[in-house]
Amino acid sequence: MNKEIMLPTELSIKDRKNMVKGNVNRTALFARTKVIDVITADNERFYLIYYKNSLIYGDKLDKVEEESFINKHFVKVLLLKPLIQY
Secondary structure, eight states, rough: TTTTTOOOOOOEEETEEEEEEEEEEEEEETEEEEEEEETHHHHHHHHEEETTTTEEEEEEEEETTTTTHHHHHHHSEEEEEEEEEE
C-alpha cells in the first residue's frame, strides 16, 4: 500500500475566451447530481455542477459558503477522489 500513485484526472475548462486546464480534486455524487472540484496550475478552484450528465453551472470560486449547495454535497454525500494505481 505504500507504493500508491495518484492518477490525476485532467479537465479543460473554457472560461470566457481563455482555456484553463486543471486536475479533479474531488467529486461528490448524489442521485442524478455531480459536483466536481477542479484545481488549476495557478491554484484556482473551479466548481462544476452537473444534473443528469448535463452541465448546469460552472464557475471559479475563491471560497464556498458553509451552508451552500456545493458545501453540502462535499460534506453529506458520496465523495470520490481521483483514481489510485497500485
